[in-house]
Amino acid sequence: MALILPKQRIAYFPVPKAACTSIKTMFFEIENGVPFKPMQRHGQMFHIHNFYGTQPFNRQNTGQLQDFWRFAVYRDPIARFLSCYSNRVLHFRELSSGMLSQQAQAAGALPDPDLDTFVERIELYREFSPSIRHHVAPQVSFLGREPGYFQRIYLMSELPQLVRDMEARTGRTLHLPHEQRGGPKLAPGDLGANARESLLQLYRADFRWAEKAGLSQ
Template sequence: MTVILAEHKLSYIPVPKVACTSLKTMFFEVENGFPFGNFRTSGRHWYIHHFYPSVPFSEQDLSRMEGHSRMAVVRDPVKRLLSCYSNRVMHHKELSKKKAGAVLQAADLPFDPDLSTFIARLPEYCAAVESIWHHAMPMVAYLGNDPQFYTHLYPIERTAEMQAEVQRLTGSTASLQRLQTKGPKIEPDVLSAAERARLRDFYGEDYALYGQYC
């Protein structure tokens, strides 16, 4: 489910690779009054995403958000995809032979692809490996097709403003931390014109509906 704070009439809909780990962690403290810490019980590790999973907009219970301040954060789709590649592919090795060997081999996809290969075969990698699809699917899948649904839409560069507004609405002093940042920083200028065009096509709806807010 998304973050729904009924007491404060405040909801936040997360998008993977758009500061969502940091924001969910902040909202956990707002909701519970103490900071989140990963813990283990009954042989299982529990992470922030177990409490606030990111789900497609089509699965949201919108009736629970009526009359709420509805918040979301958006990011330039190309930068978001580069963050996905850096963190999920390069750092977490989710396209390695060890983690995804069988499904990649069945789909005839290279292990540990370089960036150009990843972009060239992005739809295939998304179809083969669920975690890649989860982090790379277009933002509209999580946010829906109507930006006017949100009372507050922030570009990722202005999350400090979102933090201030959350504090104002809730009276909480919880603040944002920079989390899930592992992996090298990759700038869009490393991409060829063809790669940029391919990604702009893949994320066409994102640019059409949310590009002005990025």
């Protein structure tokens, strides 16, 4: 379900690669009074996403949140996709030969793809890698089709304002950590023309959502 602060009546709908790790970490400290640190249980490492999951919007029990202040963070779809490639593919190497199954490689999912190959064969990588499928899924998968459901939608450039708003609503001084920084910085200019057009088609529902919400990107 959405991340909620019951006392303050706040609900946050996370989107992968849209500051969600950082915001989840902030929520943990609000709820528990201490910063989050990864920890082990029975030899298994637990990270922030084990405490706060990210679910598709159609699995949310939205009826229970009618009197909550509901917010989300929307990220430019191209920038979000580039962040996924930089962090999950280049930094964590989730598509290395050791991570991709033989079945995936036989189907044409090349290990360690360059950026344009990643775009060109994205459906293959989505099919064979749950992590990639999760991180590149359109934002409407997590935010629904009606931006009017949210009281506030923040752009990535507005994260400082998000912190100020959360401070006002919780009565606490807060810090938003910068998590998931691994990987080189990429820009839309790093995409070939065909790759960029493919991403515009892949995320056309996200662009329409942002237009409907009146977001200027």
